[in-house]
Amino acid sequence: MKERLKEIKQEALDRIQSAADEQSLQDVRVYFLGKKGQITEVLKGMGKLSKEERPVIGQLANEVRDEITEALESKKAKLEQVALEQQLQEESVDVTLPGRPVNMGGPHLLRKVIRDIEDLFTSMGYEVAEGPEVETDFYNFESLNLPKHHPARDMQDSFFITDELLMRTQTSPVQARTLRKHDGQGPVKIICPGKVYRRDTDDATHSHQFTQIEGLYVDENIRMSDLKGTLNVFAKHIFGEDRSIRLRPSFFPFTEPSVEMDISCKICGGEGCSVCKGSGWIEILGAGMVHPNVLEMAGFDSEKYTGFAFGMGPERIAMLKYGVEDIRHFYTNDIRFLKQFHGV
Ligand code: 2U9
Numbered sequence: 001m002k003e004r005l006k007e008i009k010q011e012a013l014d015r016i017q018s019a020a021d022e023q024s025l026q027d028v029r030v031y032f033l034g035k036k037g038q039i040t041e042v043l044k045g046m047g048k049l050s051k052e053e054r055p056v057i058g059q060l061a062n063e064v065r066d067e068i069t070e071a072l073e074s075k076k077a078k079l080e081q082v083a084l085e086q087q088l089q090e091e092s093v094d095v096t097l098p099g100r101p102v103n104m105g106g107p108h109l110l111r112k113v114i115r116d117i118e119d120l121f122t123s124m125g126y127e128v129a130e131g132p133e134v135e136t137d138f139y140n141f142e143s144l145n146l147p148k149h150h151p152a153r154d155m156q157d158s159f160f161i162t163d164e165l166l167m168r169t170q171t172s173p174v175q176a177r178t179l180r181k182h183d184g185q186g187p188v189k190i191i192c193p194g195k196v197y198r199r200d201t202d203d204a205t206h207s208h209q210f211t212q213i214e215g216l217y218v219d220e221n222i223r224m225s226d227l228k229g230t231l232n233v234f235a236k237h238i239f240g241e242d243r244s245i246r247l248r249p250s251f252f253p254f255t256e257p258s259v260e261m262d263i264s265c266k267i268c269g270g271e272g273c274s275v276c277k278g279s280g281w282i283e284i285l286g287a288g289m290v291h292p293n294v295l296e297m298a299g300f301d302s303e304k305y306t307g308f309a310f311g312m313g314p315e316r317i318a319m320l321k322y323g324v325e326d327i328r329h330f331y332t333n334d335i336r337f338l339k340q341f342h343g344v
Helices: 002-018 022-033 038-048 053-090 109-123 151-156 172-181 224-239 292-297 314-322 335-339
Strands: 134-136 165-167 188-197 209-219 245-252 255-264 281-290 306-312
Touching: 002 022, 002 038, 002 053, 022 038, 022 053, 038 053, 109 188, 109 209, 109 224, 109 314, 172 188, 172 209, 172 292, 172 306, 209 224, 209 314, 224 245, 224 255, 224 281, 224 306, 224 314, 245 281, 255 306, 281 292, 281 314, 306 314
Parallel strands: none
Antiparallel strands: 134 165, 188 209, 209 306, 245 255, 255 281, 281 306
8 A cells, every 4th residue: 555655646746747737736636635536545445454554554645645735736836926927928018119109189170260260359359159059030030130031031041940940040140149138238249150050952162051150249330441440350360461352242131231251362363363263352251230120129229339240151261271172071070181281
């Protein structure tokens, strides 16, 4: 039995030595030390031994068991150490490698143009006013001198939600609301940027949703010359000091008289070219003196107060300033288009 125990010990130690993972160690433990293991098998034969031999074999069996257990523990610790080192090796970070480039975002071109215009007007004392995109028929049309069935409504075919509610076709209702809040007391000096909606077929120059910026200045003694001076400052600030403006008579229901403003063509300097379609001028915006009906409807005394208003489409401003040939580029978010304007 002594010999058998020695064999068991040697065999166990060899298998522990060559074990490559924890599962193999566990198998070894069960095979040699388990309830039905090799040592137990040997001890079953103890009954046949003499009284003297029994404690000797018992002690030897215990020693073998202890040695195997110790070898198992130490091999287990070694395997864990190797696994840890391997993990550290695999997960090590090479701090000398160059960093991954960070993709920097930036404001959308349209947002930048709107911000430029806002900054200019706020520097001249205007406040930025905003209002709902779902409007009442009253604020969107009637309060702006466009009663029901007025033919000028046809130019602003809209998305109606009910008979009285629609997606606003212009930002003018924001001015009308702000005027009302002032209870007939001037001055009111505001600029209203925002999204507007029209039932239109999208193409290179039309979109069913676009942006507008409208301005309004109501006070005592506001004159057409104030409007012209303000628009001149605006045009030169946005397009360059070398550009000049001209006003042409026009019609809007909410202003009287009404004008459209052109700027001189940069390409031909006024000579006439394909960009300005031969005229030397490019249309930029509409404007006029606020119609007395509009002032009265908003609670202002039109004998005491006068005012000017103007409206423009930031898309058009951006297209002319940066040479964008299709309005749809602003909304389709092709990163190649947007990236061109980082930093402008
Ligand atoms: C109130 C009184 C007057 C706003 C004005 C225009 C002229 C105009 C268009 C230009 C291109 C809009 O984006 S566009 O289609 N706008 O020509 N807008 S005067 O007049 C107002 C507004 C509100 C209470």
